[in-house]
Amino acid sequence: MPNVATLTARPRRQLRLPLFSAAVAASVAAGVLVGGAPATAQAAARSSAAQAASFSLAYVRVAGASRINRNGVTCYSGPVSFGIALEGPKPGAKFSYRWVVDGKVFEKGTRRLPSYGKGDYFGTKKQITMGLGTAHKVVFKLTSPKKLSKSIKWVMC
Numbered sequence: 001m002p003n004v005a006t007l008t009a010r011p012r013r014q015l016r017l018p019l020f021s022a023a024v025a026a027s028v029a030a031g032v033l034v035g036g037a038p039a040t041a042q043a044a045a046r047s048s049a050a051q052a053a054s055f056s057l058a059y060v061r062v063a064g065a066s067r068i069n070r071n072g073v074t075c076y077s078g079p080v081s082f083g084i085a086l087e088g089p090k091p092g093a094k095f096s097y098r099w100v101v102d103g104k105v106f107e108k109g110t111r112r113l114p115s116y117g118k119g120d121y122f123g124t125k126k127q128i129t130m131g132l133g134t135a136h137k138v139v140f141k142l143t144s145p146k147k148l149s150k151s152i153k154w155v156m157c
Contacts, residue, residue: 054089057150060140061085063123067157075157079127084140084150087119096144099124102136108143130156 064080082099092115098108106128113120130136139151 054087055093055095055142055146055148056087057140057142057148058085058087060138060150060152062138062152062154064127069155069157073155075155077132077157079129080154081124081127082138082140083121083123085119085121086142088113089118091115091117093118094145095142098141098143100139100141101128106138132156 061083062076062080063083064076065078066074066076069075084097086095088095091113093113094110095113096108096110099106107124107126111122133156135153135155137151137153139149142148
């Protein structure tokens with residue numbers, strides 16, 4: 001048989017593992033001895049940090065009666081409210097926020113993302129009426145679990 005190669009079996013290597021006492025092995029298995037701190041505390045810290053790191057703010061919107069003025073700028077008349085689009089780490093993630101209008105806290109609270117998705121768009125509960133012909137700035141501040149902010153300026157006409 002000229003086309004048949006002869007295979008020889010190689011001996012298997014034997015794994016060399018460090019020896020632990022039964023108490024140490026049981027502690028490691030229970031998660032007690034990992035890096036000098038309880039494994040559950042380390043996992044909770046990693047989870048909390050990952051949750052905080054994964055919040056992001058997409059945009060802020062002004063909602064109200066609007067038109068384009070002579071300068072080509074969108075201006076608003078009457079009461080306005082504000083909205084924010086944001087994403088979080090998981091459905092139902094909790095966060096705290098503040099709406100700041102011209103340097104003064106307009107609204108603050110705590111919410112959760114919806115249970116069906118990681119993203120949400122929500123608006124202020126209140127409306128504000130500003131003087132005509134004035135320019136303003138609104139800032140949405142995510143205050144926990146991570147500090148982020150997003151702002152927009154608008155003009156009343």
